[in-house]
Amino acid sequence: MAVDELQAIIQRCQILEEADFKGEDFNLFQVAGQKCLEDGYAAQLLEVIQNEKNKVIIKNMGWNLISPLVRCIFMYKKDDDKREHCLKILEQLAQLCNPKELFLGLLEQIEQTSGERVCQTVMLLLQPLQTVLLKLQNKKAYSVGLSLAMIMNQLTPLPVPYTKQQIQEDKLGLCQCCNAVVDFTKPFVNEVVKNMEKSTEYNDTELKEELLKFCMKSLKYPLLTAQLEELEGIDEHPFRHFAAEIIVSAVKIITHPTELIPLVFLHRKRKNPEWENQEFADIEQKNSADSLACLSYLMVVQHFGIDCFPMVFSPSYLLQCNMTSIEVLLKSCLLRMEDNSLLHQYLEFRDFINVPQDLVKVMTLCPIEHLRKKSLNILQLYINKFDTEGKYTLFRCLLKTSNHAGVEGYVIKNIKDQIHLSLTKACDNTWFTGHHLISLLDLVLLLPEGAETDLLQHSDRIMASLNLLRYLVIKDCESDNQTGVWTMIPRIEQNFLKPLHVGLNMSKAHYEAEIKNKKENKKEAQSPNTVCSVTVSGEKMPAMTTEMQLQVLHSALFTFDLIESVLARVEELIEVKIKAVMDENS
Template sequence: MSPWGTAAGVWGLPEMGTHRNRKAALLPLTQSVCVCLEDSKAARLGSALGALQQQLSRLPVPYSSQQEDEDEHGLCRCYNALTNFTKPFVEEVKRKIGSSVTTSEDEELRTELLKFCMRSLREPLLEAELNRDRKSSLWLFATEIMVTLPAIQKSLSELLFFSPLKKSPQMDSSESKESRACLAYLLFVQLITIDSFPAVFSPVFVLQCNMEYINQLLSSKKESHVLKGLALYEKSLENVQDNSLPVSLQDLKSFYSAPQNLRQVLTDCPMQNLRETGLQVLQLCIDKFDSEAKHKFFRCMLKTSHHAGVESYIVKNIRNQVECSIKLGNANKWFLGEELLPLLGLVLSLPQGAQTDLLNSMDKIMESLNLLRYLLIRDTDLRSTIVWEKLCRIKDEYLQMLRVCISISRGYYAAELKALRQDQKIKAREARDAARSSRLVKSITVKKEKMSNMSPEVQHQVLQSALVTFDLMESLIFRIEEITDEKQKSQKLN
């Protein structure tokens, strides 16, 4: 059997520990055979690389620096060996390009090397933990991939911004997008080969192009993908000037989808570090929009988030924008003029009316009351506009409904607390369970958790906390009414 036939036979063996070692040992032999081939060199190289990468894709990617140092499954060693394996072919392509005489075989060789690079970006680099402060094995492999692409005349800007990869049976469109998303991450976050990247592209253009990859990563359920998506989103925004992104960008699908995917990270992701990073990115995103774009963004988030925590954060930002607009020289119609009213209508509203769950809506309600109090205190800045009269009408309707909600909720939670205390006096478990089985407390949900699943002690704390929350709301309402009365008396005296 020929040397190539021997090597090819081993590539087709099923994945086992012994066979994996034999495959790694055969890399120099396969390299020598491929280099010497005159016919079908590219096809044989592609076959060898594809087979080995397919086998390596079954190995777990080290997720921590300790796992990478230990390299228990040999993945890092194998990819380092692959780097050495491809170098002669990369050099051959560079020589052919330099000679300005290329054949179809040369072009096919470039294509196979490109496929190898793009598969490597998706696996293992998209899954790997990379840090430019620590030059690990996978970091060095990532650097080799990023250096190889320009070496075989594949422009990084072309790959990222202008022309998607040609469809091939080895990689579907989703896989291609994941590969390019990792490429964008390595370039703009880890700054690998950034010095050779053209400086002609504006930060806004880079952000606009990267949005496709940000959405791809943030919509994933894998932690490593979401982490890279958040980092790419943050880095893409950092170079954009504050208050510069126009509202027209929000008409683009990618600019609408990215904040929605970010919202899902904030509300649904179980990992606190990702939620905290996501909140920082959300604020950075808000800071980059101009006033009109901020206004539209706030309206969209208030209508679509359906999460009191996110809504309260948006309300806080609305107050910041109003405060900024009041300062001398910063006045604008979006946060000081009539355009403010649609936002206030969304903020000062209880869509479920008297049935509103005040406990789960507490964050937004408290922030909304604080905004209302601030607007009333700064009434001199608003009285000169047509906002004031309509604001007072919105305020009266909101506070009236909120009082009704508080009254109903306080009576309900007080009754539940009293019943719970009575239950705790019953020592026999059967009697207690029977007494509680028909009680309405089972229908209460706090932070997506049924109260019936909580211990009696936790239920007691929740109910007591609810009553304290209602007291806080009422104290804020009382203070708002006090401010209103003081302003009216002062106006009459003047």
Template sequence: MALEQLSEVVQRCQALSENAYTTEDYDVFTVTGRTCIEEGNSLQLLSIVLDEKNQEIVRCMGWNLLPPLIQVLLKKEDKDLPHCLAILNHLIEVCRPKELLIGLLEQLEHDDPDTIAESIHLLLSPLQKVLLGLGIRKASSLGMALSSVLDQLCKLPVPGTKEQEEDDVFSLCRCCSEISAFIKPFVEEVVQNHSRGKSSEGGQMMGDLEKALPHKEDELRTELLKFCMQVLSRVLLGVQLRDQDTLPESPLRDFASSILLSLRSIGESLPGLVHRPLLRHRQIPGFLEEEVRYPKESLACAAHLLLCTICRLICFPPPVYSLRANLEHVHLLLSRTEESRIQKGLELYEKSLVRVEDCGLTVDLLEIKSFISVPQALVNVMTICPHQHLRSKGLKVFQMSIDKFNTEAKYKFFLLMLKISNHSGVEGYIIKNIKNQIDLALKVGGSNPWFEGLHLLPLLRSVLRLPDGPETDLLQYMDRIMESLNLLRYLVIRDKVTENQTGIWTEMYKIEDTFLKPLRVGINMSRAHYERELLITKEDKKSKAKESSISVSVGEEQLPNMTSDTHIQALHSALHTFDMIESVLVRIEELIEVKENA
């Protein structure tokens, strides 16, 4: 029935011009044509579509047959598969490109990963043909197509292991490879347009670093630039690319390389992308705002790829210059919560630091905001990141960053971090580094003015103090307090009263008043409080027939209820901590008395 109706409307329209087709003609052709495909009459439909007398009708109405055709092709099991494929190919050749574009993009929209991958595989080649058929006005249509394809690509799961990438279990690798092939002719067209423009202007060949773009904005180039930048931030930033030693053949790594090479081909300087933070506020021709043209996450991803993964694509500028530019990328990545972003931030920071000589960073660099904000972000990674391997990596990179400062810069950096870190463990780690620097200064031939004598005293005053005096929570600040005591013990043993290289003996009366005596009072107060709490808990336990449950809070955070035995154990642990602090304190007091009497 549908086939007969289709034949009737086609025969009737053969004698009409395009302008004479009615809305009813369109509706009948669409409904009956789709029904023919759904009922398995695709062979008969193919003969109608290929008939020379029907080409004008097919050109105007044929794109309406796309939905059922593509559904059959996606299933891959229909006996009419070859006929439907032939119909689709003919429609791509005959129908109007703009209508085909809309129809094809509608068929890209899926939510199931398997269907998404198959749709991309099936439709990219037809889309490419349609877009190439649009001529010089294809830019906006290409942008719309690339946006739709990218939206679908972002729905595919990312392979988390080497084996998943090798087996391409989510089809992301295949889709990425096909997208690289999809954009290739458009990139080549931009290159050709650019070459023709330069020839007509009689300009010189552009190099790879910081060369100007064509004066007239190329809209096709702009769409490709936006797409490549979106791929960097939305796809590649979340993918953990493996090096060649780990995975010799990696489609995802190849895809990343192709995106970067496409950017270079359309006139972007890859070193310029990496060092964009230092090149801001320069006049850029074109109609895009800088934040749209160069999104920060995209630049961070490009920097990580070029310095950590695909290093062969650029020549490295001076290490300190490169570090300054990368710090902004690092800060952005470390400030995120996703594991992949933090991992990339740590890798990029480490790679940037490795190229800098130890003690090669001067104190004036600490005037630059990023040289402080990045360590602060690193502190957050070390202290609150839920992933142990990232916390450990963060500590390693933190120490590496300290090693790159010269002695004056280290001194100022330690002072700043003691003020802003707000974490006892980090402050303790800084104090341990201070002790190491003092030790180096006191060795024969190791003299430096920043970690001995008058310069050292302000740093010691920042270290040898209790944040809240006698009221300081000794458990919360235990790491800082123990490292401060260890530093003081070292100074008392290492520095003779008669030599006083560090100035510690001149300052000792202040240290006793502002640190040792308040600490002694704090220990006594804390011990008395916890001993009373321990006695109450034990009495409560005895007075109840069954084990009670006790609510405990730390700061404003309510902890899970603990049993009486667990509470008693925690109180004993706290008392043991006070004993440990006191034992070191007593030893220091004894050493001071012996030294001063001698």
């Protein structure tokens, strides 16, 4: 009988000194203890462990029971009594065993678990692991860091519940487990805080750094992809609670709460010497931009920890500081997707339309050049991810809402690229050929205000439209008419080409007259009392000399000449192709 075998081993070891225990004793104890658990004698094993006479034996050998104990706890899920006895044994081992040996045994169990058992195993072993870590004196920081790293490595492969139903079901237990882990860290956070309160020159930063690493890892997983909006019907949102606890922990263990600012803005080059804290030097190198982006989001959008954030920064400065985070968040999602894989139905959700429109606002209104370029890069990445119908819908939307010639020109270039793919690939793309394309070209091949359109202001759009039309006329034979462009040539001439001719003639005549006038009055314009001011976007620019004004006027004429040159080439190509078809038919 297993209990008898165990008693025999115990009686033999009771009379030995601790130093006299042999490897054979350890093996026999483990086998007999495991057999007791598997045969249902957990109550008897508990009595042996609780017996004061066996204290030295359990201290040295008890950790060997962790592996069979964990297996039996899951095995006895439906037997409350046996499971309860096993849980008490685990609690006793945490109190009695050699902390170093038990620590390794517990970590081994966490490392070996997988799949649906991960969260259950972690939650089962958190309390004994915490008990053991609190007993450790040497290398406590290292052991805490190792434990947290092991736990997060095991959790990270698990999918993060996103919908309300998934969060409520918490099928794998991730929501519950994450909050259990952050509770697990609280005694260690409090220890750091207590030590800092004792001495303003607290230099033992190892435990602090390990805890900060955990906070930063938690920001990347699960918080980066977690649903953090308030959900109706869920009183305490598990991930919102977890996010709040992570921010609180980070704030507590940082020497000064205001030093949360450099954490948020680590990815920027800081010029304020007060922010140059060695405490964060290593963290800056080791933590990813994803974590910092998530931290920015939690503070700026969700307002976690906002009470530690000085409200003295202007909205434009906050945007500048967080543009890197915005870029990281969008790219981290978009780069995981294959091009053309995002279904057009997603554009039925308001946010999927709002994002490109917001990017356009940054591209056109932000005064900082590198941020405008980043927005443009993200917009292109965003466009690339949609299927062809999605791209088509996005292009129509941006043409109607951007109200910016540069953006419209960029969209038209994208339309040209999609038409090129449709004509050169052996696939049937109905969205950038035929009647769908004709509908889109009606938005592209026209002047917004007819002949009176400000050609200089709309030059980017006009040049892109002419280049697109030139491409269509060259690439699509009239006999094939895959794009439908030849069907709409009369409409294009009426709405685009003829008004453009008239507008060019009017604009060139106006600017030539201005140049002549400036030259004639050059002497007067150069007198000290003559001031010419230019207003751009409602803001007055510095006064311009006559020479500078003439340069601007000549530059405008050059733009008109360029437009006129491309226009002439397009009309020539149309005429040649139509004549060739007429000759064939005659």
